[in-house]
Amino acid sequence: MKKTNNRREFIKKSAMATAGLSSLGALSFSAKSYGNIIGANDRLNLAICGLGRRLGAYFDPIARKESNVNLLYLCDVMKSQRENAAKQFSKHMDHNAILENSIFKVIEDPKVDAIINATPDHWHAPGTWMAVEKGKHVYVEKPCSHNPREGELLVAYQKKYQKVIQMGNQQRSSMQSIEIINDIHNGAIGKPYKATAFYSNARGRVVNPTQAPVPDGLDWDLFQGPSPRKEYMHDTWDYNWHWYGWDFGTAETGNNATHELDIARWALQVDFPEEVMVDSGKYHWVDDGWTMYDTMMATFKFKDNKTIEWDGKSRNSYNTYGGGRGTIIYGTEGSAFIDRDGYKLYNRNGKMIKKNMGSGSEGGVQLGGGGDMSTAHMVNFFQAIRGKEAQRSPIDEGAKSTLLCHYANISSRTGEVLKIDDSNGHITNSRAAQKLWSRRYEKGYEPKL
Numbered sequence: 001m002k003k004t005n006n007r008r009e010f011i012k013k014s015a016m017a018t019a020g021l022s023s024l025g026a027l028s029f030s031a032k033s034y035g036n037i038i039g040a041n042d043r044l045n046l047a048i049c050g051l052g053r054r055l056g057a058y059f060d061p062i063a064r065k066e067s068n069v070n071l072l073y074l075c076d077v078m079k080s081q082r083e084n085a086a087k088q089f090s091k092h093m094d095h096n097a098i099l100e101n102s103i104f105k106v107i108e109d110p111k112v113d114a115i116i117n118a119t120p121d122h123w124h125a126p127g128t129w130m131a132v133e134k135g136k137h138v139y140v141e142k143p144c145s146h147n148p149r150e151g152e153l154l155v156a157y158q159k160k161y162q163k164v165i166q167m168g169n170q171q172r173s174s175m176q177s178i179e180i181i182n183d184i185h186n187g188a189i190g191k192p193y194k195a196t197a198f199y200s201n202a203r204g205r206v207v208n209p210t211q212a213p214v215p216d217g218l219d220w221d222l223f224q225g226p227s228p229r230k231e232y233m234h235d236t237w238d239y240n241w242h243w244y245g246w247d248f249g250t251a252e253t254g255n256n257a258t259h260e261l262d263i264a265r266w267a268l269q270v271d272f273p274e275e276v277m278v279d280s281g282k283y284h285w286v287d288d289g290w291t292m293y294d295t296m297m298a299t300f301k302f303k304d305n306k307t308i309e310w311d312g313k314s315r316n317s318y319n320t321y322g323g324g325r326g327t328i329i330y331g332t333e334g335s336a337f338i339d340r341d342g343y344k345l346y347n348r349n350g351k352m353i354k355k356n357m358g359s360g361s362e363g364g365v366q367l368g369g370g371g372d373m374s375t376a377h378m379v380n381f382f383q384a385i386r387g388k389e390a391q392r393s394p395i396d397e398g399a400k401s402t403l404l405c406h407y408a409n410i411s412s413r414t415g416e417v418l419k420i421d422d423s424n425g426h427i428t429n430s431r432a433a434q435k436l437w438s439r440r441y442e443k444g445y446e447p448k449l
Contacts, residue, residue: 001228002228005120011376013209016175016316019310022293022366023315025134029101032134032166032323034039034224034290035169041069041128041200042065042386043068043069043070044068044069044070044114044382044385044386045072045111045112045113045114046062046069046071046073046112046113046114046115046116046119046167046298047071047072047073047074047106047109047114047115047116048069048071048073048085048116048125048142048357049073049074049075049103049115049116049117050073050075050076050116050117050118050119050120050123051074051075051076051078051081051082051084051085051118051132052118052239053078054079054118054141054168054370055084055085055088055118056088056370056376057170057260057370057371057374057375057378058116058370058374059088059089059091059092059372060092060372060375061140061354061382062089062092062093062321062378063092063093063110064379065130067379067382068382069382070095071089071093071095071097071099072098072111072112073097073098073099073100073106073112074086074089074097074098074099074100075100075101075103075105075106076101077098077101077219077220077222077223078215078217078218078219078223078237079101079216079218079283080217082098082100082101083388086098086099086162089348090125091190094316095335101222102219102222102323103119103123103127103130104130106138107127107130107131107134108134109128110135112136113136113137113385114136114137114138114139114164114381114382114385115127115131115135115136115137115138116138116139116141116378117138117139117140117141118141118168119187119225120223120241120248120249121143121146121193121242121249121250121254121255122146122225122226122227122248122249123225123226124128124141124143124144124145124146124150125140125145125146125150125151125153125154126150126225126226126441126445126447127138127225128144128154128157128165129141129154129157129447130164130167130326131152131348132158132161132163133157133161134158135161135163135198136163137163137164137165137381137385137402138163138164138165139166139168139378139381140154140165140166140167140168141167141168141259142167142168142169142254142258142259142376142397142402143167143250143254143255143402143405144165144167144192144395144398144399144402145406146250146439147404147406147436147437147438147439148403148406148407148410148425148437148438148439149401149437149439150402150438150447151400151406152401153413153447154388155395155396155399155400156449158394158396159393160354160449163390164264164381164384164385164436165380165394165395165398165403166251166380166391166392166393166394166395166398167393167397167399167401168374168376168377168397169259169262169377169393169398169401170362170373170374170376170377171259171260171262171263171340171390171391172262172266172374172377172444173375173376173377173380173392173393174340174342174358174373174376176338176341176342176343176357176358177263177316177338177343177360179343179356180257180336180338180343180356181263181338182268182346183336183345184267184331184336184355185267186328187263187333188334188336188345189330189332189333189334189335189336189345190331190332190333190334190348191332191333192267192268192269192306192307192329192330192331193268193306193307193309193331193332194265194268194306194307194309194329194330195263195265195266195307195308195309195327195328195329195330195331196255196261196264196308196309196311196321196324196327196328196330197261197263197309197310197311197318197324197326197327198260198310198311198321198327198328199252199257199260199311199312199313199314199324199325200313200317200318200319200320201256201288201314201315201317201324202315202316202317202322203294203314203315205285206235206240206243206285206288206289206290207234207235207240207288207289208287208288208289208434209233209234209235209236209244209289210233210234210348211232211233211234211373212232212233212234213216213232214232215232215237218237218350220232220237220309223237223397224247224442225250225434225442225445226439226441226442226445227247227439227441227442228230228247228440228441228442230247235306236248240289242255242289243289243290243291243292244289244290245291245426246260246323247371248402249292250295250405250406250409251292251293251409251412252292252293252294252312252314253296253298253310253312253405253408253409254402254405254406254409255312256312256325257296257404257405257408258401258402258405259325260310260325260326260327261308261310261401261405262397262398263327263338263402264308264327264329265308265400265401265404267327267329267336267338268302268306268308268309268329270302270303270306271400271422271425272302272400272403272420272421272422272423272424272425273301273302273303273308273404273407273422274302274303274419274422275300275417275418275419275420276286276299276300276302276407276411276417276418276420277296277298277411277417277418278296278298278299278411278412279296279298280293280295280296280297280298280408280412281293281294281295282294282295282314282316283295285315289327293311294314294315294320295311295312295313295315295316296311296312296408296412297309297310297311297409298310298312299407300404300407302422303422305399308404309409310404310408311403321337323339324338325339325340326338326339331347332383332384333347334346334347334348334353335350340362340373341357341358342355342356342357342358343356345355345356345357354384359374362374377392377393380392400425405427407427410427410436411433412438414430414432414433414436416429416430416431416433417429418433
């Protein structure tokens, strides 16, 4: 324990003591929390909670010598995923992490400095605030919350405990995206007034869930976590929880629109809309187990006559906009096409005047593992903890982008056009919609703030 405390106090003795305070504003830290930042040359003890499809995104940033990270825990509620993660990480590092079933044991360990929260959506916010309460910094995969209230809570927890919370909207760390957004903000397309964010995939039929025995090695109670208890249904735990009702997932909009809507909001420099309207439905394999919409067109109207559109097609991969996913920004003097591969800048006559396409490995709609952007985004998280870099995605920004997804889901579920108070983001016109602002929690999981 003494060694851990000494490590946490390292910053007080480092050269950053003279230079660091001037940069705290960019990191959203106060002087009060300065002593909690881990030293720039000190090793971070890290835990990964949730070892599913995003696992491959973590090998490179953690294994890099310059990251100076010690992977202390690999945690998952499924035994086979823990074992697979250990096998995969053994190819990238020369020490063995502790395999753990319970996220609570990981969070309680005082040696852990930070966690990667890659659990299912319903665990994102509760797992994050529990960790922050115990003094951990958190990298939480998107969407950062399961409902609007949880986004507000994450911002409140960050302010109270002064820990770094970064959402996994990794395109914020794409050098091409940073470059074109800066160009847009500096007038490259005149005044930006509209963004169209899109995603097209060819997801197929999913099984109709039926009551079944809990799979061998799965802690079903812990998987459910904050969600009220229910019987296990076949094939729920392995990704299909995204589509089987609203207990665990946030549908395709929370699953993928978070990324492109974040780019749209960033480019247009908007926070909360004034109105949200949605046209959505389930049109493919209408008799299968998919219970959400699979197609959505959402429109978000902001002040100053700015608009963001979301065109999401989960099960029809027709490339309406010339790619599987991306964001088009329209301005008074031109337009920009932005995706994970880079950008193309056009003048008002439609002539391409600038192009910067990278050689990254994270384009397309089948994300799975990760790539250069995920690595850069996680390294930024490590450096923000140390006070060496400004966060590229502070949680208040991540929560606002995620909130757009929640608005779209709520409008889809209620069938109503939503009116929003753009000073705080709250829905003002629908009692049915307001009831979906939060959720019912399993006893003992209720937020404390």
